[in-house]
Amino acid sequence: MVVTQVDSTSLDRITIIPSVTSEINAVAFIHRAIVAASLLVFALVGLLGNALVIISVIVGRRLRTITNVLVVNLAFADFMACTFLPFQSAGLLSQTRRYPLHEAVCAAVAAVGYISVCCSVHSLVAIAFVRWYVITKSIRGHQGLHTPKKIAIMVVIIWIISISFMVIPPVLGIGTLGYSEYYSLCSLTDTNELETYFILLQGALIANALLLTLVFYIRILCHVLQHNKQFRDKYAVDEDTGSNSTEASSSVSAGSHPPMIKAINRKEIEITKNLFMVVCVFMLCFLATIVNFFIPGSSVFTLYSTMITFANSVVNPIIYGLKHPNFQEIFNQILFCRPVR
Template identity: 35%
Template sequence: MGTSDATMVFSNDTETAVSVESYSATDFSINTTTISGVENNTIMGVSTAGPVSKSLQTYEERVVVAVCWLLIALINIIGNTLVILAVVFSKKLRTSTNVFVISLSVADLLTGLAIPMSAVGLLSPGNTWPLSTEAPCYLAGMLLFVSSSASLFNLASIALNRLILIKRPMTLYRSLYTRRNLAINVAVLWLVAIATMVIPPLFGVGGFGYDEAHHTCSDLDTHPRAKTFERIQTFLSYPIPFIIIVSSYIMIFLHVRRHFQTQRSMRSAISDTTNASSSNGSSSFVVSDNATVLKTAQHNRIYRQQLEITKNLFMAVCAFFVCITPYCVALFIPNTDRYLLFLGVVFTCNSCVNPIIYASKHPQFKKVMRRMLQCRYSQIEEPSDALKALMACRKTV
């Protein structure tokens, strides 16, 4: 057969012939065909092969996502550090509920510390992890998943705490939320979050590392048992906290509605009694009723303050689910892999939303954080020993 005849190249997998045009000494053509996922370049009858990139996004898209994540990490670290320092500096913020708020801020802070590693992978022009070792990426991926699980457990603990505080007697609340019980509660929820994400990979079920498709530090979708690992994450981290959160806030809502209906009835009855007593000249009874009204008003003021705190914490829960829901829904919709990276940006926004809610809405956190941002530490209510020591050091300097 002469050189002018057509040359046939066969695929090992499909045994399909691919025709390559003939060439001459002065005129030759370059044909590129993809066979079984491998790019084959035929130049002057010589075939060369190279791997096709697994990336689902262009490099420009990766740069945009990396910049967004770095901004989120910056806001996250500053905001959650302020929340933690607010409790360190003010004794007034050292309540049982705020123990879980601080635990939640620590979880969010871990997310902020893990995000930059994914930005490193996104900004690298190549398709492989740019550093000499993948250990930082493995650790970042694990921290990201542990913190997400811990955040959900903390939000469930906060919801249950508010339910007991608002609906049950204060004596029961104080007996349940002692320092010892709070420490055990926080330790258990973190141990469960860590165990859920760490133990399965130790037994060969899933793993963490560099995701070549999205160029991020995450769990490995290419692992042979990745789907099993995802099911373990889902069933151990999501249903129970979700049920606790939803049921707790529904019961709080129903209780609050009944409470204010009762209060309106009581005020109406007291008003009618007071008017009747005044018309009959019973002044001592009026004084007694006025004392009852004042006591009821004070109780309502405290109740409304706790209700306001509960509403703001509920906003944090809503923000969490608004941020994570698009990503979680996309996981169950076919052909959405390309959009998961962009939805991941929305997912991680939940880690920096909470400090913004506390600084703008929470009545107690707002005051302390505002003083901190204004560097007016001496005006912080009920300063802690740590803050007093810090102020003393500043005066000596």
């Protein structure tokens, strides 16, 4: 009897161990459900917001600028990412440790996610370059490199780079796009040993692009500070020499060019500030992912940091609606079904 009891106990333990291991090797369902619900909300808000940005530039004459061609490209990449977020939610809610749809669908969802991120970050680089060129090289903004044809070429190059760097490595065996059983996400499978190299490649690409973006905005800041200093030195009233304020004001009003240049710069600087805010939000959304990358091992924090990264596709239209007066006005006209002037 004793031997029989021992054998049955050992058999019970053998049957229990696999079930415990299977639970450990997957993120708890409650966390996956929270992230899945959040992604569905992101998809709804992001599709509406990015569609508004695209439609506003099409129907609003004042928004048909060279810079906004790149803004539309950024909105289209975010719109594409939001379109596939419900497919991510389907994988998160699966309790079978398998993707509920065909594996090819999951691989396509992962590819679109990586491509949209790469396209977004390189669109930010292009926007920063155009802002730098408009403010420092050509205030009127329609000569030299700042032409529709060259901006269109820039957009094509952005998409070629995005597709190449996000699709060719998996084709060569560096990472496999598919379903991650641990996180229940369409990203990289858990079986490819070279997936770390794919993540490093993607991270280096995004880091270099953000660094280049910051360089352009720093150069804009330096130019604006220098310009303002020159303007103050030339037109400010020199109290030490006893200059008359009336005389100074008449000298400024006598030449119509300097005030006009200053007004144009202020408008361009406001636009640049709003676009730089988009860059800052992009960096904040990826900050959690960067921190998580340096934490060894898998954790629930990885799932939530991925959710924060997906949020980047939603916030840009909100920034335009709150901060950009032209977008704000046309958003209201479209949402309230009023004719766009």
